[in-house]
Structures are given as structure tokens and as C-alpha cells.
Amino acid sequence: MIKPLSPAPSPDVKPVVPNANPYLLLTPGPLSTTATVKEAMLRDWCTWDNEYNRLVQSIRERLVRLAAPSNPAEYTAVLMQGSGTFSVEAALGTALPRNGGKLAVITNGAYGDRMAQIAAVHGISTAVIPFGEVASVQPDTLEQALAEDPMITHVAVVHCETTTGVLNPLADIAKVVRRHGKTFIVDAMSSFGGIPLDMAELGIDFLVSSSNKCIQGVPGFGFVLARGEAIGACRGNARSLSLDLYDQWETMERMQGKWRFTSPTHVVRAFDQALVELEQEGGIEARHNRYADNQRALVEGMEAAGFAPLLPRELQSPIITSFRCPEDGGFTFQSFYETLKQEGFVIYPGKISSADTFRIGSIGEIYPGDVHRLLKAVAHYKALSARQ
Ligand SMILES: *Cc1c(COP(=O)(O)O)cnc(C)c1O
Numbered sequence: 001m002i003k004p005l006s007p008a009p010s011p012d013v014k015p016v017v018p019n020a021n022p023y024l025l026l027t028p029g030p031l032s033t034t035a036t037v038k039e040a041m042l043r044d045w046c047t048w049d050n051e052y053n054r055l056v057q058s059i060r061e062r063l064v065r066l067a068a069p070s071n072p073a074e075y076t077a078v079l080m081q082g083s084g085t086f087s088v089e090a091a092l093g094t095a096l097p098r099n100g101g102k103l104a105v106i107t108n109g110a111y112g113d114r115m116a117q118i119a120a121v122h123g124i125s126t127a128v129i130p131f132g133e134v135a136s137v138q139p140d141t142l143e144q145a146l147a148e149d150p151m152i153t154h155v156a157v158v159h160c161e162t163t164t165g166v167l168n169p170l171a172d173i174a175k176v177v178r179r180h181g182k183t184f185i186v187d188a189m190s191s192f193g194g195i196p197l198d199m200a201e202l203g204i205d206f207l208v209s210s211s212n213k214c215i216q217g218v219p220g221f222g223f224v225l226a227r228g229e230a231i232g233a234c235r236g237n238a239r240s241l242s243l244d245l246y247d248q249w250e251t252m253e254r255m256q257g258k259w260r261f262t263s264p265t266h267v268v269r270a271f272d273q274a275l276v277e278l279e280q281e282g283g284i285e286a287r288h289n290r291y292a293d294n295q296r297a298l299v300e301g302m303e304a305a306g307f308a309p310l311l312p313r314e315l316q317s318p319i320i321t322s323f324r325c326p327e328d329g330g331f332t333f334q335s336f337y338e339t340l341k342q343e344g345f346v347i348y349p350g351k352i353s354s355a356d357t358f359r360i361g362s363i364g365e366i367y368p369g370d371v372h373r374l375l376k377a378v379a380h381y382k383a384l385s386a387r388q
Contacts, residue, residue, distance in 0.1 A: 022344065023341055023344045023345055023346045024344060024345050024346070024364075024365075024366060024370055024374075025346050025361070025364060026345055026346060026347050026348070026360045026361045026362070026364075026366065026374065027346060027347070027348045027359075027361050028162040028190055028213075028319070028320050028348060028359070028361050028363075029084075029189075029190065029210070029212045029213045029219070029361075029363075029364075030212040030218065030219045031212060031213065031216060031361070031363055031364025031365070031366075032364040032365045032366060033216050033217065033218060033270070033274070033364065033365055034216070034274075034277060034365050036273055036277065037216065037217060037218065037270045037273045037274050037277065038218070038270065039273075040266075040269040040270045040272065040273040041218070041266040041267070041269060041270050044265075044266075045265040045266065045268075045269060046265075047258075047259065047262065047263050047265055052257070052265065052268075053255070053256055053257030053258055054256075054257060055257070055268065055269070055272055056079065056252070056257035056258075056259070056263075056268065057256055057257040058272070059077075059079070059268065059271060059272055059275065060076070060077040060078075060079070060252070060257070061077075062275050063077040063223060063225060063275075064076060064077050064225065066192075066193070066278075066283075066284060067192070067197070067198075067199050067207060067225040068198060068199040068200040068225070069198055069200075070198050070200045070201055071200035072200075074200065074227055074228055074229070075199060075200065075225055075226065075227055075228060076225070076226055076227075076228045076231060076249065076253075077223055077224070077225050077226075078223060078224045078226065078231070078245055078248050078249040078252060079221050079222075079223045079248075079252070079259065079263070079268070080221060080222050080223065080224065080243070080245065080248055081220075081221055081242075081259070081261065081262075081263065081264060082221065082222060083210060083219060083222065084189045084208065084209070084210035084212075084213070084222045085114065085118075085222075086222055086243060087208045087209075087210060087221075087222025087223060087224050087245075088114070088115060088118060088187055088189070088208050088222075089118045089122075089240075089243055090222075090224065090238075090240075090243040090244070090245040090248070091185055091206045091208050091224045091226075091245055092115060092118050092119055092122065092124065092156065092185065093118070093122045093124075093237075093238050093239050093240055093243055093244075093245075094231075094234045094237050094238045094243070094244060094245035094246050095154060095183060095185060095205070095206055095230070095234060095237070095245075096119075096122075096124045096153075096154055096237065097153075097237055098236070098237055098239075100153070101124065101125065101153045101154060102124075102125040102126070102127065102149070102151045102152045102153055102154070103119050103124050103125070103126045103127070103152070103153075103154045103155075103156060104126075104127045104128075104129055104142075104145060104146065104149070104152045104154070104155045104156070104182075105119065105126060105127070105128050105129065105156050105157075106129045106131070106137050106142060106155065106156065106157040106158075106168075106173070107128055107129065107130050107131065107158075108130070108131040108132060108133065108134075108135060108136065108137060108158075108161055108164075108166060108168070109133060109158065109161035109162070109163030109164055109166065109351075109352075110161075110162075110163040110351055111158045111161060111162060111163060111187055111189070112156075112157070112158050112161065112187075115156050115158070115187065116128050122239045122240075123239070125151070127145065127149055127152060129141065129142060129145045133163070133164065133352045133353065133354055134164055134166070134310060134311065134352065134354065134355075135166075135315075136166055136167075136168055136169060136315045137157065137168045137169060137173055139169065139172040139173055139175070139176050142155075142173060142176050142177075143176050143179075146176065146177075146180045146182065147180075152180075152182060153182060153183060154182060154183040154184075154185060155173075155177045155182045155183070155184055155185070156185040156186070156187070157170075157173055157185075157186055157187070158186075158187040158189075159186055159187065159188040159189075159190075159191040159192075159195070159197075160188075160189075160190045160191040160195070160317045160319045160320075162189070162190040162319065162320055163351045163352060164310060164311060164322050164351075164352060164357075165310075165311060165316060165317050165319060165320040165321050165322050165359065166311055166315045166316070166317065167191070167195075167315065167316065167317035167318075167319075170186070170197065170202060171202060174202040174203055174204065177203070178203040183205045183206075183230060184202075184203060184204050184205050184206070185204075185205065185206040185207075185208075186204050186206070186207045186208070187208050188207050188208065188209050189208060189209050189210055189213055189222075190213050190214070190319050190320070190363075191209075191214065191317070191319060192207065192209035192213065192214060192215070193209065193213065193214030193215040193216070193278065193284060193287065194213070194214030194284070194287055194288055194291050194318070194319060194363055195214075195284070195288055195317070195318070195319075196284045196285055196288060199225060199227070204227075205226065205227045205230040206224055206225070206226050206227075206230065206231070207224070207225045207226075208222060208223070208224050208225075209222065209223060209225075210222040210223065211223075211267055211270075211271045211274075213363070214287065214291075214319075214363055215271065215274050215275060215278060216274045216277065216278070216363075216364060216365060217267065217270050217271035217273075217274040218267055218270050218271075219267070220264035220266075220267030220268075221263070221264050221267060221268070221271075224245055226245075226249070231245065231246060231249055234246040235250075242260075242261065247260065248260055288318065290367065291318040291319065291362050291363050292318040293368050294318070294362035294363075294366055294367070294368055294370075294371050295316070295317075295318040295319075295321060295362040297368045297371040297372065297375075298321060298360060298362055298371050298374075298375075299316075299321060301371065301372070301374075301375035301378070302321075302323055302360075302375070302378065305375065305378050305379060305382060306326060306382070307323045307324070307326065307378075308323065308324045309321055309322065309323055309324075310322035310323065310324055310352075310355060310357050318362060319361065319362065319363055320348075320359050320360070320361045320362065320363070321359065321360055321361075321362065322350060322352075322357045322358070322359050323357060323358055323359075323360065324355055324356065324357055325350075325356040325357060325358060329382075329385055329386060330385045331385060333349060333350075333356075333358050335381075335385065336358070336381055337349075337358075339377065339380065339381040339384065340374070340377050340378070340381065343376075343377035343380065344373070344377070345373075345374050345377060347359065347360050347361075348360070348361065360374075
């Protein structure tokens, strides 16, 4: 027997990770993750090793079962290096044919706008269907737009617009897209893993998310879930080599889990652990309930402290909540942010032009108890700023 040069780590010695987190991330991603997800990154992994490729295949299979539970056999998953936007760009740039395609982009926030911007960079013929910054998507308006422009071949929408936290009515939008026979692309970046959905039931052809959102992994790659037939027809479409989703998929299929270029091995390991923990929590339904509990506790407490949510309750997602900055009492986002950070919480600035807002996320390794501690820190800030 050949002796290993250095002893392999014993499986029952848990590495010690110092808890170096000075704050919880109440943001739209990256999110606070468990110590066990971070621990999965504490060794080096070979990309060429079969064991690693098997892990990638297992991740792909698990993603498909989460995304299309009613008919996983017709769906496939492609992992792609980079942040979530890279995968959105790969999906749009590969799904649209080089000639004769036209993309309708439904927009009600920065991420919808970004899809239109990507399409423009790729020279894709595009129609933007705008719904403003603080309104939900109206399926009737989409219906009319599709009826009036028969050149449209693909429709893209953001599920949860993280810009404000609005949750778009995916099932109603899907019905219209299906009725018109268009290819349907969904940016479910901030909702996948945190809100149950079924691509097969909804008729979604391409759905994009990333490692550092509701699956609760760390940042480093995105993934596209696709109807097998739809991605199989995309050969030669891509306007980019590294973001060629078809080529990435074809390589992963043919080589059984191999990425084309260097893959973020540590991040992939951490993602595997995050998927295990999602299952242990009880799956997407259970995680959705926890996020919804967090969000409810947040809004109740913030309203009691005098902060008004930007959106009416019926448009609000359980993912992230925008609040109006109070106009009285010497409130500034910067001082609020700094006080909360000192007490162990990081929040996010607002991102819309029509109102002064800030955002607080309810996703990641966050529980209602954390939200209650946050609310104490908010009360502390109010007391401090009232004294000034
Ligand atoms: C986070 C997010 C993205 C991707 O952002 P990256 O910074 O590229 O990871 C895209 N769309 C939505 C809706 C998001 O929330």
C-alpha cells in the first residue's frame, strides 16, 4: 500500500472555524451562511478528479429536482462561473438566435433594466415593457404587447425584483407567455430556493439563480436551469466564448460534470453542503416559511418603530423589504447603517429614484430571533437620534 505523503484529514475531526463574523448580513446577497457551509471550503480540491465531477453531477441533479419537481426528466442544469449577472448574460446571449429573434424584457426595477442592457450589448433586438419602479407587472399589459408585436420570440422577467422587494406574479405572467408560445426566461436570482416554484408547471424554459442567494452558499458561480429541448437547440447562438451556455452545458453533459474552464471548486463544495442543509431544513417550502416569518417580524417591528414599508403588503416578497427613510428626527441612512453595524447587522441602501429608501433582507442564515435583536438595535438608534 502506498502511504500518502501527508495524513488525510480524519472525518471525525471537525476543523475549528473561528467565528470571525462581526455582523449578520441583512442584504440581498451574499448572505450570512452557516459555519458548516464555510467549513466545506477548508481544503483544496482537484477539478479533474472524478469525485469532484460526481459532486457537480449530483448538484445539477438536485437543482433540477428543486426547480421542476413535477417533471425533472425534461430539465437540465448548467453551472457557470461568475456572479449571477454572468449567468443572466449567458442565458440571454445563448437563448436568443443570432438572427430572427426578438426579446421582450418586462421591467420594474434595476435587474429588469439590466437584462435590457445585456440584450443591447449583445445586439439582440429588444422590446422593453416597463412597469415603473414600485408597481407589479400587469399580465394584461404584457398580453397586449405580445399581441401587438408578433416579432417577439422570447420573454424575460425578474421573479423577485430585489431593487424594491416586489414579487412579480409569475404564474399569471407565465400563462400569457405560454398562450403566445414564446420562450420564457426568468431571473429568479433572489427567489429560487426561498420561494417554491415548478418550472414544468409554469412552462419556464430558462431560469437563472446563483450560489449566494437563497440556497445559502457563498458567491462564485451562477446556474441556469433549462428545459433540455430548449437548451439543446441553442448551439452556435452565443455571442461570447466564456458565456456560451450551450457549450458549457454540452461539456458538462458529455464529460459528466466537467466545467470548460477553472471552476470555483471551494465554492462548489460549499454549495453542496448548502443543498444538504436546505434539505435538512425541510426543503424550499420550510425555508420559505422561515423567510416569511422573518419578514413579518421585521415589518411589524419596523412599523411599530415608525418606519413605513415602501410597498403595499400584496406586492411584497418575503425576500427583502424597502422602507422609506423617515423625514423627521434627524434620520440619516449613514448614521443608521453605522449604528446597526456596530450592533452586529448590516443593511442595504435603497436603489430607486422616486423615494429615499433603505432595504433590509430577510434571507440567509437568519431567524426571527435575529430580527428581534435587530429591532432592539433600531430602537437604540431611535433613542440616540432623539437625544441629539
Ligand atoms: C442578486 C441579483 C442578480 C445578480 O447580481 P450579481 O451581483 O451579479 O450576483 C440578478 N438579479 C436579481 C434579481 C438579483 O437579486
